[in-house]
Amino acid sequence: MPSRQPKRRDAVQTRAALLAAAAEAFARHGFKETRVREICAKAKANLGAVSHYFGTKEALYREVLVMAHRQLVDGERVPEISPGDDPRTALRNWVHFALRLFLLRGAAHPYAGRLFARELRDPTAALDELVAEVMLPVRRSLERVIAALLGDFDEPGLRGQCANFVLALCVMHEQGQEVLRRIGYPAPRTETGLIPLADAITEFALGGMGRIRDLGDRPLRS
Amino acid sequence: MPSRQPKRRDAVQTRAALLAAAAEAFARHGFKETRVREICAKAKANLGAVSHYFGTKEALYREVLVMAHRQLVDGERVPEISPGDDPRTALRNWVHFALRLFLLRGAAHPYAGRLFARELRDPTAALDELVAEVMLPVRRSLERVIAALLGDFDEPGLRGQCANFVLALCVMHEQGQEVLRRIGYPAPRTETGLIPLADAITEFALGGMGRIRDLGDRPLRS
DNA sequence: CAGTAAGTCATACAATTGTATGATATAAGG
DNA sequence: CCTTATATCATACAATTGTATGACTTACTG
Numbered sequence: 001m002p003s004r005q006p007k008r009r010d011a012v013q014t015r016a017a018l019l020a021a022a023a024e025a026f027a028r029h030g031f032k033e034t035r036v037r038e039i040c041a042k043a044k045a046n047l048g049a050v051s052h053y054f055g056t057k058e059a060l061y062r063e064v065l066v067m068a069h070r071q072l073v074d075g076e077r078v079p080e081i082s083p084g085d086d087p088r089t090a091l092r093n094w095v096h097f098a099l100r101l102f103l104l105r106g107a108a109h110p111y112a113g114r115l116f117a118r119e120l121r122d123p124t125a126a127l128d129e130l131v132a133e134v135m136l137p138v139r140r141s142l143e144r145v146i147a148a149l150l151g152d153f154d155e156p157g158l159r160g161q162c163a164n165f166v167l168a169l170c171v172m173h174e175q176g177q178e179v180l181r182r183i184g185y186p187a188p189r190t191e192t193g194l195i196p197l198a199d200a201i202t203e204f205a206l207g208g209m210g211r212i213r214d215l216g217d218r219p220l221r222s
Numbered sequence: 223m224p225s226r227q228p229k230r231r232d233a234v235q236t237r238a239a240l241l242a243a244a245a246e247a248f249a250r251h252g253f254k255e256t257r258v259r260e261i262c263a264k265a266k267a268n269l270g271a272v273s274h275y276f277g278t279k280e281a282l283y284r285e286v287l288v289m290a291h292r293q294l295v296d297g298e299r300v301p302e303i304s305p306g307d308d309p310r311t312a313l314r315n316w317v318h319f320a321l322r323l324f325l326l327r328g329a330a331h332p333y334a335g336r337l338f339a340r341e342l343r344d345p346t347a348a349l350d351e352l353v354a355e356v357m358l359p360v361r362r363s364l365e366r367v368i369a370a371l372l373g374d375f376d377e378p379g380l381r382g383q384c385a386n387f388v389l390a391l392c393v394m395h396e397q398g399q400e401v402l403r404r405i406g407y408p409a410p411r412t413e414t415g416l417i418p419l420a421d422a423i424t425e426f427a428l429g430g431m432g433r434i435r436d437l438g439d440r441p442l443r444s
Numbered sequence: 445c446a447g448t449a450a451g452t453c454a455t456a457c458a459a460t461t462g463t464a465t466g467a468t469a470t471a472a473g474g
Numbered sequence: 475c476c477t478t479a480t481a482t483c484a485t486a487c488a489a490t491t492g493t494a495t496g497a498c499t500t501a502c503t504g
Contacts, residue, residue, distance in 0.1 A: 010481085011480080011481065014481075014482085032254070032255065033254065035460090035461070035462090036461075036462060036463085037460095037461075037462095045482085046481090046482055046483050046484080047462095047463095047483085047484085047485090048463085048464075048465080048482080048483075048484090048485095049481095049482080049483095050462085050463085051462085051463055051464065051465095052481080052482085055463095056462080056463080057461095057462065057463090120397075120398060120400075120401050121343045121344075121397055121398070122343075122344065123400045123401070127400065127401070127404075128404065131401060131404050131405065135401065135405075136405065139405070160405075160406070160407065161407070161422055162426075164394065164402065164407060165391055165423070165426050167394070167398075168390045168391050168393075168394035168398075169387055169390050169391070171390075171394065171398070172386065172389070172390035172393065172394065175342075175343055175397055176342060176343070176390075176393070178345045178349065179342050179345070179349070179353060179357065180386065182349075182350065182353050183353065183357075183358065183361070183382075184382070185382065185383070185386060200383055200434075201387070203430070203433055203434055203437060204384075204387050204430035204431070204433070204434060205430065206430075206433060207429040207430040207431070207432055207433025207434065207436075208425070208426035208427065208428075208429040208430040208433075209426070209429070210429055210433065211425055211426070211428060211429025211430075211432065212422075212425055212426060212429065214429075215425060232451085233450080233451065236451080236452085257490090257491070257492090258491075258492060258493085259490095259491075259492090267452085268451095268452055268453050268454080269453085269454085269455090269492095269493095270452080270453075270454090270455095270493085270494075270495080271451095271452080271453095272492085272493085273492085273493055273494060273495095274451080274452085274494095277493095278492080278493080279491095279492065279493090
């Protein structure tokens with residue numbers, strides 16, 4: 001027999017429901033604009049539940065980010081490039097990974113990408129930790145791909161700038177969704193709809209880095 | 223003699239002070255996070271002033287956007303390409319214009335770019351009008367440059383997608399400022415600091431569009 | 445100089461929202 | 475069965491914030 005019968009509704013269950021409801025709400029509206037009352041209602045919990053289980057709204061938010069991070073790291077493998085791989089394919093994989101993270105609700109991490117994107121555009125106190133724990137590692141994997149693409153012209157400053165550019169191309173389709181939709185470029189919401197966009201971004205970025213490489217030692221910053 | 227002596231402090235002066243203070247505050251914190259009390263304090267006006275002069279906070283916000291729009295259109299010329307111009311130079315001009323708008327405080331329009339960028343990342347009810355009045359015209363001028371660059375391969379869908387990409391490269395340096403600063407890429411804040419970034423973006427974009435053009439009829443979307 | 449229109453001010457008010465608390469119900473242990 | 479721990483609940487409270495108002499002051503007008 002189980003060592004302990006659950007009560008009418010167990011604490012762990014309520015906690016989990018609160019975390020899930022909070023993740024969705026925070027991803028949708030951001031930290032400030034999310035109401036504790038909304039979270040509790042969605043979780044079918046009492047208003048005092050957040051106080052009881054997490055202390056404050058901010059502590060709950062931090063737990064949500066931790067949960068999202070965990071779901072992401074053991075739910076999906078950040079694409080890595082191995083010696084001998086075609087760097088162009090590796091770039092395509094990375095772009096596809098980033099777009100899927102930002103635009104789709106992965107089964108293992110339904111709101112991780114949206115949460116991180118929101119933190120990126122509207123930072124809270126949790127940003128610093130998030131940068132170190134999540135964003136930098138993912139970025140490093142992109143930088144390794146770029147280093148391979150730049151070849152002999154690889155150099156930390158240039159590599160980082162190219163990484164910024166590639167990231168910009170990916171993240172804009174999350175950040176600018178509302179505007180893009182209004183001018184006729186709705187963000188894809190399905191796995192197959194993602195592919196042409198990922199391909200286009202990849203080719204654009206390949207061309208961009210190719211040109212920067214071709215410009216070679218002719219210094220970019222005059 | 224003037225038809226009317228100003229009172230202790232004239233109404234138009236108070237109105238203007240409110241508008242200026244509101245523009246700065248809205249650009250810094252966004253609509254929701256800006257407090258009417260903060261605006262009035264900065265403008266050295268009474269708390270009731272917003273009610274009195276504009277009715278509601280939202281009406282004040284709309285007036286701020288209108289003012290920013292006006293300041294922008296008759297304070298700065300959106301770069302246009304003329305037949306015979308080098309499209310690469312035209313692209314560089316456009317990128318430089320966009321970066322200056324987003325990152326610098328123009329004398330004629332101190333907060334226009336920041337306000338529009340904020341509306342872009344965090345839309346309010348005013349977004350639709352703003353898209354039609356400001357964003358679309360500026361975007362059209364970029365599209366004309368891109369059309370020239372794509373040459374025979376120009377086609378509305380492709381042109382629009384390339385415009386999105388170029389815009390992404392420019393706008394990310396406003397949207398992602400906090401994160402970029404933390405990872406060692408602080409946004410330039412001076413006219414001269416802007417130039418290398420504008421050049422890099424331009425070359426990257428030229429390479430990207432060049433490759434897309436070279437891929438030619440080989441369809442991008444498989 | 446009296447009267448009037450208007451700008452400014454202190455203040456109030458209702459709504460929203462995060463947080464806290466005391467009571468009640470439920471289940472486990474002896 | 476009785477005690478104890480705890481999950482849940484209704485409710486309260488203080489702080490914040492947008493909006494509104496009535497009184498006071500100032501300056502123009504006849």
